[in-house]
Amino acid sequence: MTLIATESLTKTYGGGVTALADLTVAVEPGIIGLVGANGAGKSTLIKILLGLLAPTSGRVRVLGLDPTTDSAQVRARVGYMPEHDALPPDLSAAELVTHLGRVSGLPRTVARERASEALRHVGLYEERYRPVGGYSTGMKQRVKLAQALVHDPDLLLLDEPTNGLDPAGRDAMLALVHRIGTEFGISVLVCSHLLGEVERICDTLVAIDGGRLLRADHISAMTSAIDVLAVEVSEGIEDLAARLAALDLPVRRDGRLLLVELVDDATYDLILGAVAELDLPLHRLDQRRHRVAELFATREPSHA
Amino acid sequence: MPEPTGVIHDIGYQRYTGPRLGRRAVFGALYLHGLRTAFGLGRSAKAKIFPWLVVGIVTLVAAAATAVRSQIGEVVMTYAQFADNMSWLVIFFVAVVAPELVSRDLLSGVLPLYFSRPLPRSDYPVAKLLALATALWLLLGGPQLVMFLGAAFTGGDGMRGVWNELLDLLPGLLYAGLWAAVFASVGLLVASLTGKRAFAAGGIVAVFLMTTPIVGVLSIMPSQTINELAFLASPSTLVGSVGAWALGDLLGPQASVPIGGFGPVYAVAAVLLVAGCVALLLQRYRKVAAR
Numbered sequence: 001m002t003l004i005a006t007e008s009l010t011k012t013y014g015g016g017v018t019a020l021a022d023l024t025v026a027v028e029p030g031i032i033g034l035v036g037a038n039g040a041g042k043s044t045l046i047k048i049l050l051g052l053l054a055p056t057s058g059r060v061r062v063l064g065l066d067p068t069t070d071s072a073q074v075r076a077r078v079g080y081m082p083e084h085d086a087l088p089p090d091l092s093a094a095e096l097v098t099h100l101g102r103v104s105g106l107p108r109t110v111a112r113e114r115a116s117e118a119l120r121h122v123g124l125y126e127e128r129y130r131p132v133g134g135y136s137t138g139m140k141q142r143v144k145l146a147q148a149l150v151h152d153p154d155l156l157l158l159d160e161p162t163n164g165l166d167p168a169g170r171d172a173m174l175a176l177v178h179r180i181g182t183e184f185g186i187s188v189l190v191c192s193h194l195l196g197e198v199e200r201i202c203d204t205l206v207a208i209d210g211g212r213l214l215r216a217d218h219i220s221a222m223t224s225a226i227d228v229l230a231v232e233v234s235e236g237i238e239d240l241a242a243r244l245a246a247l248d249l250p251v252r253r254d255g256r257l258l259l260v261e262l263v264d265d266a267t268y269d270l271i272l273g274a275v276a277e278l279d280l281p282l283h284r285l286d287q288r289r290h291r292v293a294e295l296f297a298t299r300e301p302s303h304a
Numbered sequence: 305m306p307e308p309t310g311v312i313h314d315i316g317y318q319r320y321t322g323p324r325l326g327r328r329a330v331f332g333a334l335y336l337h338g339l340r341t342a343f344g345l346g347r348s349a350k351a352k353i354f355p356w357l358v359v360g361i362v363t364l365v366a367a368a369a370t371a372v373r374s375q376i377g378e379v380v381m382t383y384a385q386f387a388d389n390m391s392w393l394v395i396f397f398v399a400v401v402a403p404e405l406v407s408r409d410l411l412s413g414v415l416p417l418y419f420s421r422p423l424p425r426s427d428y429p430v431a432k433l434l435a436l437a438t439a440l441w442l443l444l445g446g447p448q449l450v451m452f453l454g455a456a457f458t459g460g461d462g463m464r465g466v467w468n469e470l471l472d473l474l475p476g477l478l479y480a481g482l483w484a485a486v487f488a489s490v491g492l493l494v495a496s497l498t499g500k501r502a503f504a505a506g507g508i509v510a511v512f513l514m515t516t517p518i519v520g521v522l523s524i525m526p527s528q529t530i531n532e533l534a535f536l537a538s539p540s541t542l543v544g545s546v547g548a549w550a551l552g553d554l555l556g557p558q559a560s561v562p563i564g565g566f567g568p569v570y571a572v573a574a575v576l577l578v579a580g581c582v583a584l585l586l587q588r589y590r591k592v593a594a595r
Contacts, residue, residue, distance in 0.1 A: 050420050072422040080420035088412040102333040103421045105324040152320035184317040
């Protein structure tokens with residue numbers, strides 16, 4: 001089943017601002033990273049998926065439903081965590097999440113139970129009875145996640161879930177999102193402007209820029225066969241490059257580094273052998289995993 | 305994040321396969337939550353002070369009126385007059401409670417959490433409006449019930465006395481409903497325009513009190529028609545005039561308002577005012593929901 005599918009989706013706000021332009025993308029269930037700079041159209045896309053905004057043109061399907069006509073059915077099966085502050089300070093997390101669970105249609109006692117469960121899953125225990133106003137940013141983000149989870153959705157839409165968190169908090173939040181996507185059996189769409197974050201946890205990556213699709217693919221397809229070894233020698237870099245080329249190794253020069261594609265473990269031996277034969281002072285030999293960012297970086301000149 | 309040391313067995317995430325209730329149940333949950341909020345139930349002690357202070361005062365007034373009537377036999381105020389006499393308290397109650405119901409949600413940004421759920425956009429403001437109107441009606445109707453119980457069972461006329469009191473009580477409760485409808489719709493609309501509670505409260509008081517001088521000016525204009533229509537200018541005098549027209553002597557001769565033959569005009573105006581406020585409120589939340 002296709003989780004989310006859009007077809008030539010376009011959204012133009014009054015005043016001629018184009019938020020989404022001819023976006024066609026289809027993703028399978030799993031953890032999906034939606035990346036793009038601020039203003040790329042991520043939040044607009046989420047609002048269209050929730051049926052809160054009507055697209056100017058094009059078609060969209062979420063969980064096989066059309067959010068422009070069946071918005072209530074879509075929203076019953078989707079949990080949404082907004083980007084900005086969304087918690088009334090004088091309610092306790094337990095009360096707020098229980099109330100929102102009831103608004104999602106859960107019976108009263110079920111709402112209370114599931115609110116406790118959801119808060120426990122995101123790591124809030126006794127403090128859930130205290131007013132939210134006294135919570136740290138990290139705890140507030142967890143409450144926002146818990147309220148999106150309380151009605152057991154099939155899809156979570158998380159808008160910048162790591163916003164405002166310190167590095168440890170980011171890691172914890174990402175681990176939690178990963179757990180929800182893998183152990184809970186709930187598909188997750190994570191929005192972020194930080195590619196390095198989402199690429200760590202998602203199976204599928206959708207990159208948009210200026211409302212247009214840059215690329216959408218499985219993360220494995222994006223990162224496979226691009227592991228490279230970085231070799232740094234303090235002198236004789238040309239000699240080494242020539243020698244490695246003679247050994248049929250694809251070599252690229254990158255400043256003071258030589259980048260050699262890693263085929264198998266034998267590649268290490270070939271490089272070390274070449275360095276030893278030329279008697280060069282070796283500074284560094286390490287494996288480098290291509291970050292997805294580099295894939296987009298090389299595409300950007302053609303885009304701009 | 306310190307790990308809890310107690311024994312918490314992680315039984316893992318449980319999917320929910322039970323029933324999911326429909327629109328009516330969700331609307332009911334929102335309405336009850338709003339009604340509880342109006343009286344500060346489920347909230348901090350601070351949020352309870354003002355609503356219960358007002359409830360205390362109106363109950364005390366009703367109890368005093370009942371006591372005077374049973375001891376001296378003189379009717380201090382009729383049921384309908386009670387609502388008129390308490391109008392100032394009602395204004396302050398609305399000024400505190402309406403922002404509590406809607407402005408708080410606007411400021412804290414909690415609305416996207418509501419509108420990303422299955423409820424239709426209009427259900428949120430309508431549930432809040434009904435909650436506020438119910439709270440006002442209870443505020444004015446509850447003490448009338450106290451007066452009724454006091455009068456009916458101390459009168460000594462038996463069942464006939466109880467029946468007569470009941471016939472007096474029912475118009476009083478209806479009149480309280482009119483107060484509740486007008487004040488709730490105007491108050492909630494004003495409060496929905498701003499997320500700042502202080503501004504909202506000030507705005508509500510301004511709408512209800514600052515319009516009274518306009519009535520004063522219009523009623524001394526050198527035209528009888530203008531004088532008789534002057535009470536349209538302020539929500540409180542509008543409600544009072546509808547009451548004077550519909551209830552007549554139940555409001556007492558001293559409270560009669562000189563509206564001439566324009567009674568029906570006032571009734572239509574009150575209906576239009578409520579309808580207009582509700583329409584604007586729905587319009588307002590259509591915009592808010594898309595944000």
